[in-house]
Amino acid sequence: MLKVELLDVAIGRVGILRGISLEVGTGRFTGLVGRNGAGKTTLLRAIMGILRAQKGQVHFDDKPLESMPVHARARLGIGYMPEDRRLVPNLSVQDNVLIPAWASGLQDPKRRLEKIYAMIPEVEQFSGRKAMQLSGGQQKLVALARALMSGTQLLLLDEPFEGVAPVLARRLAEVIGGLKQEGLSVLITESDLSHSEEVLDSLYVIDRGEVSPRPL
Numbered sequence: 022m023l024k025v026e027l028l029d030v031a032i033g034r035v036g037i038l039r040g041i042s043l044e045v046g047t048g049r050f051t052g053l054v055g056r057n058g059a060g061k062t063t064l065l066r067a068i069m070g071i072l073r074a075q076k077g078q079v080h081f082d083d084k085p086l087e088s089m090p091v092h093a094r095a096r097l098g099i100g101y102m103p104e105d106r107r108l109v110p111n112l113s114v115q116d117n118v119l120i121p122a123w124a125s126g127l128q129d130p131k132r133r134l135e136k137i138y139a140m141i142p143e144v145e146q147f148s149g150r151k152a153m154q155l156s157g158g159q160q161k162l163v164a165l166a167r168a169l170m171s172g173t174q175l176l177l178l179d180e181p182f183e184g185v186a187p188v189l190a191r192r193l194a195e196v197i198g199g200l201k202q203e204g205l206s207v208l209i210t211e212s213d214l215s216h217s218e219e220v221l222d223s224l225y226v227i228d229r230g231e232v233s234p235r236p237l
Contacts, residue, residue, distance in 0.1 A: 022045050022046060022047045022048075022049075022081065022082060022174065022175055022206040023044065023045040023068070023079075023080070023081055023175055023206065023208065024043075024044050024078075024079070024080045024081075025041055025042055025043050025044070025064075025068065025077070025078075025079050026042050026077055026078045026079075026080075027040050027041070027042055027076060027077040027078070028040070028041040028042070028064070028067060028074050028076065028077030028078070028079065029041075029074060029075045029076040029077055030060075030063055030064070030067045030072055030073075030074050030075065031075055032063070032072070036230065037060050037063045037230050038060050038063055038064055038067070038230045038231075039230045039231055040077075040231065041060075041064060041077065041227075041230075041231070041232050042232065043225050043232055043234075045175065045206050045207070045208050045223075046206065046222070046223075047204075047206055048201075048204045048205070048206060049206055049207075049222040049223065050201065050206075050207045050209065050217075050220050050221050050222050050223075051206075051207070051208050051209070051221065051222065051223045051224070051225065052209055052210075052211065052214065052217055052218075052221040052223070052224045052225070053208060053209070053210045053211075053224075053225050053226075053227055053232070054210070054211055054212070054213065054214060054224065054225070054226050054227070054235075055210075055212070055226060055227035055228055056212060056228075057212060059227045059228055059229065059230070060227050060229075060230045061179065061180070061210040061227055062103075062104055062179055062180075062210070063230075064210075064227070064232075065101065065103075065177045065179050065208070065210065067079070068086070068099075068177060068208075069091055069094060069099065069101045069177060070086065070089060070090060070091045070094050071091060074087065081094070081097055081099060081174075081175065082097070082174070084097065092124050092125040093125075095121050095124065095125040095127075095171040096125045096126070096127070096171075097174065098171065098172065098173040098174030098175060099171065099172060099174065099175045099176075099177065100121070100167075100168035100169055100170065100171045100172020100173075100175070100176045100177070101168055101172075101176075101177045101179075102164045102165050102167070102168040102176065102177065102178045102179060102181060103164070103179050104179040104180040104183060104210075106157075106160045106161060106163070106164040107164070108152040108153075108160055108163060108164060108167075109152060110151065110152050110153035111151055111152075111153065112151065112152060113148065113149055113150065113151060113152070114144060114147055114148045114149070114150055114151075114152060114155070114163050115134070115148040115149065117152050117163055117167055118134065118137065118144065118148075118163065118166045118167045118170055119134065119170065120167060120170075121167060121168075121170040121171035122170055122171070125171060127170070127171060130170065133169075133170055133173075134170070137166050137169050137170065140169070140196065140199065140200075140203075141162055141165065141166050141169075141196055143159070143162055143192075144162055144163055144166045147159065156186075156189075157184055157185060157186075158185040158186050158188075158189030158190070158192075158193075159189070161181060161182075161185055161189070161193060162189070162192070162193065162196070165178070165181065165193065165196065165197070172205070173205075174205065174206065175205070175206045175207070175208070176200070176205055176206070176207045176208070176209075177208050178197065178207060178208070178209040178210070179210050180210055180211060180212070181193055181197065181209065181216075182194070182211065182215075182216045182217075183212070190216060193216075194216045194217065194220075197209070197217070197220065198219070198220045201220065209221075218237070221237060223237070224236070224237050
């Protein structure tokens with residue numbers, strides 16, 4: 022489903038990622054674990070097209086992504102949940118969830134929204150509230166719902182449990198684990214395996230901008 026080959030990414034003149042290679046199989050959950058500052062967020066942003074790679078290739082379903090803008094990647098069925106949520110504070114929860122549909126011209130967003138609400142009913146319950154009125158954990162659920170709007174094939178989840186109260190972290194883990202039944206491919210980053218280890222099919226460790234596979 023997703024294949025990254027020998028990817029180099031720099032921010033300014035500072036090299037962040039060096040020779041990154043990893044794969045996420047169809048319907049598989051892959052973990053990327055590393056400390057803060059190791060390069061996890063940079064890698065996901067590069068896969069999504071938010072950051073430009075200096076070298077290497079990214080393929081999704083055998084399609085090269087290097088020249089595609091972000092909205093075109095979303096149209097392929099890729100969804101991205103950033104670590105810091107990036108919700109629009111003055112928009113309603115429902116409007117935040119629908120942003121990928123508007124930005125990329127997704128077909129039949131209403132039906133997709135109904136399916137997302139069925140997967141995460143809490144989001145429907147506060148769909149009319151503004152995003153800034155929610156707790157941090159509730160905002161994470163909304164960010165996951167927004168990623169699911171375009172992420173019909175592949176989800177990139179950046180530190181979904183970071184800074185979330187234990188009760189909501191368990192709920193997020195439950196929702197993410199349930200995505201296996203949807204046949205989704207998922208790349209999930211964490212600083213440790215405390216929440217996702219049970220659902221992972223494969224694991225990579227990232228340290229100082231370099232990645233290596235590890236057995237579970």
